[in-house]
Amino acid sequence: MAENNIWYLPGPFHRYEDDVKALAKKAGLRIIDANVTASRDGAAEKTPKVALKPEWRPADESDGKLSIDEIRAQLTAKGVQFDEKAKKADLQKLLDAQG
Numbered sequence: 001m002a003e004n005n006i007w008y009l010p011g012p013f014h015r016y017e018d019d020v021k022a023l024a025k026k027a028g029l030r031i032i033d034a035n036v037t038a039s040r041d042g043a044a045e046k047t048p049k050v051a052l053k054p055e056w057r058p059a060d061e062s063d064g065k066l067s068i069d070e071i072r073a074q075l076t077a078k079g080v081q082f083d084e085k086a087k088k089a090d091l092q093k094l095l096d097a098q099g
Helices: 020-027 068-078 089-097
Strands: 006-009 030-033
Touching: 006 020, 020 030, 068 089
Parallel strands: 006 030
Antiparallel strands: none
16 A cells, blocks of 8 residues: 655745745655646645745635735835825725725
8 A cells, every 4th residue: 555645735835834845844745746747646634734925825815805014015015105104994995096
């Protein structure tokens, strides 16, 4: 019987919050990029839980609401001036108006 020690994880691996290679090594698993093979032969039953970094998360994976810091960052990136003491709702309206 073959050993089921393969962790099929979609790459690229740098998009995860944790060091997935270190997690795999600790768990005795080998990582294979799930995007490059349809086979799931030897897949491990239990794999470490990992999360994508915020910038890699699909929009539908969150509640769709930005934190006040994220709103400020987007406004700044767009060159929009705003009051640093403004409330989140006001900043969100300003961001929404930018399109």
